[in-house]
Amino acid sequence: MIDLHTHILPGMDDGSRDVSESLAMLEASAAQGVGLVAATPHFYAEENSPERFLSRRAEAAQRLRAALRPGLPELRLGAEVHYFEGMARSEWADALCLEGTGLLLLEMPFAPWTERMLQEVRELQNRPGLTVVLAHVERYCRWQNKKTWVELLNWGVLNQCNATCFLQWRTRRAALELLRAGRVHFLGSDCHNMDARPPRLGEAMLRLTAGDRDILLKCWRRFLPEWKEAVR
Numbered sequence: 001m002i003d004l005h006t007h008i009l010p011g012m013d014d015g016s017r018d019v020s021e022s023l024a025m026l027e028a029s030a031a032q033g034v035g036l037v038a039a040t041p042h043f044y045a046e047e048n049s050p051e052r053f054l055s056r057r058a059e060a061a062q063r064l065r066a067a068l069r070p071g072l073p074e075l076r077l078g079a080e081v082h083y084f085e086g087m088a089r090s091e092w093a094d095a096l097c098l099e100g101t102g103l104l105l106l107e108m109p110f111a112p113w114t115e116r117m118l119q120e121v122r123e124l125q126n127r128p129g130l131t132v133v134l135a136h137v138e139r140y141c142r143w144q145n146k147k148t149w150v151e152l153l154n155w156g157v158l159n160q161c162n163a164t165c166f167l168q169w170r171t172r173r174a175a176l177e178l179l180r181a182g183r184v185h186f187l188g189s190d191c192h193n194m195d196a197r198p199p200r201l202g203e204a205m206l207r208l209t210a211g212d213r214d215i216l217l218k219c220w221r222r223f224l225p226e227w228k229e230a231v232r
């Protein structure tokens with residue numbers, strides 16, 4: 001399994017506080033059968049220059065990789081990029097994609113999206129070799145209308161859903177509907193720590209039917225060929 005969305009790098013954001021917490025999160029992921037973890041710390045353009053973000057991320061990854069033990073999931077670097085105006089023309093968009101792929105994990109505002117915002121997403125999506133993946137898609141549903149979702153899918157924008165949605169009775173039915181309607185392409189734990197927001201991707205996968213799991217496996221193979229070794 002691939003966990004596409006985590007805050008597992010030590011000291012980067014509001015996720016893991018230190019290397020030992022990161023290791024505990026990786027151990028919990030491995031125990032659930034996760035073979036590859038994308039480390040996707042928050043990137044806020046208003047607070048961080050891309051240069052500074054990337055150098056902090058490299059430093060945090062180096063500290064974690066130095067402490068990795070055999071049997072833990074592989075680590076790939078990425079970012080959860082918060083929407084900002086001008087992102088489609090940013091010279092840094094490619095550097096913020098998931099390592100070795102053209103997938104950019106994008107967090108949109110929790111409010112109705114304006115035409116301007118959608119246009120920005122479309123321009124980003126149209127960059128050669130880049131595919132937008134909306135982070136925790138389930139969180140935006142109540143603010144957007146059906147037309148917006150149809151448009152986004154038509155543009156080729158992909159969606160990531162948080163694994164915990166499939167574990168909580170309040171959100172489970174809606175998450176299953178999204179998955180079966182072809183509107184979920186990836187799951188991510190969006191884990192931040194070991195207490196309030198631990199990794200639960202494997203747990204969620206176990207709660208899916210074989211058919212539902214198959215939808216996700218097909219998406220991983222189709223949209224993440226670069227990481228296919230870990231998907232086997």
Ligand SMILES: [Fe+2]
Nearest residue numbers: 005007080190
């Ligand atoms: Fe996140």
